[in-house]
Each structure stands twice: as structure tokens, then as C-alpha cells.
Amino acid sequence: AQTVTQSQPEMSVQEAETVTLSCTYDTSESNYYLFWYKQPPSRQMILVIRQEAYKQQNATENRFSVNFQKAAKSFSLKISDSQLGDTAMYFCAFRGEGGSEKLVFGKGTKLTVNP
């Protein structure tokens, strides 16, 4: 079974600074996607970024980028130029070809951006 581990329950960062959220996963599958979802106080889960396992190039979306280390099964999220609106719960998630409908989430990291 796949597992996703987020070892930082809470983090804080000053506005305009950079922060990195950690995520590790365990799987025996070869085809899979990794995701970072954001859940602000409005409760809606919003996809921040996703990475296909076969792509060596790290995904980027504006201020958000990932560091995907496939051999180490690590998938960290870097947020540059943090903004107050980035305050949210961040979930790392895995979806493998074998259990395709099921999105496996980590326990989440609560990020607070301070003014």
C-alpha cells in the first residue's frame, strides 16, 4: 500500500520569504503522479502543483516549485515570495496507476504566513 508522510505538522514564514514543505512517499508502482493541494480556511481543496513520476524536470507554477527526488521518494514544495494568502493547510498526495481512483493524502502541514 502507498503511504505519504509529511513530517512538519506546522510551519510559519515571514511574508516575502521562501519556505519549503517536506513530503516523502512509499510505493512499489512505477507510474504515478504526485500532487500538492492547498486548503485555505474557505475549506476548498485547490491543486497547487503536480508532478508525473516519469518527468525528470521539476514542475513549477509561478511562485510554487517542487524538488522531486524519485530515488529518495521525496517530493518537497517550495513557496517563493510568500504571501498572506498562502496561509493554509498543505496536503501532499499520491495517485498511482494501480489504484487509479484513489488519491492518498499525507496528514498535512499547516502553513502560516506572518506579516
Added chain:
Amino acid sequence: DTEVTQTPKHLVMGMTNKKSLKCEQHMGHRAMYWYKQKAKKPPELMFVYSYEKLSINESVPSRFSPECPNSSLLNLHLHALQPEDSALYLCASSPGQGAYNEKLFFGSGTQLSVL
């Protein structure tokens, strides 16, 4: 329209009540999902519908009954719930049949309280 709309946003019900949660999307997506999220926990998958057919039931108690009347609408019928069923219920959709590479679009959820 890139939204998944859930109604109601909040619901309080007694253990003997019957109520329904509604989810709607007009993106032409063919897979729809129900997730349950307890406070400070990640979402847990309950049901998946693919092309209006139930494809996954994650051993959910029968007091939760899903229904997919058409490709745009997903309901969750509730009956004889227990206080421990109080949670945020999230609906999501994805474009195809729920393959591992599909992006999920989430609604804002229904916050359910069972008294």
C-alpha cells in the same frame, strides 16, 4: 465554468433525520467523488462514480447512500447518522474515468453536524 458546487454549505441534523447533500459540476467531467474530512485530518475517500456507475465504495456504512442521477450531479443521502459522522464532506470531479493522471477539482464542502 470550472466550479464544483456543493449545497448546503452547512447542515445540522438529528440522528433520526434523513437529509441529502448535493454536488454539481458543468465541466463535462465523467468521474465524481465523495470524500469525508474530519477536523485537522486529510480527506478520506468514500465513493467514486465513473460514467455514472459506482466504481469504488470504500467500505462506507449503509447509512450513507450515494446517487449519481446524471453526469453533472452527485448526491449523498444520509439516514440514521451517528455523532461521529460529523465532518466536512467534500465532492470532487475529474475529466475522464478517474485515471491516475487526472486532476481533481474540489468543491468547498458541506460541514455536517449530527446531534
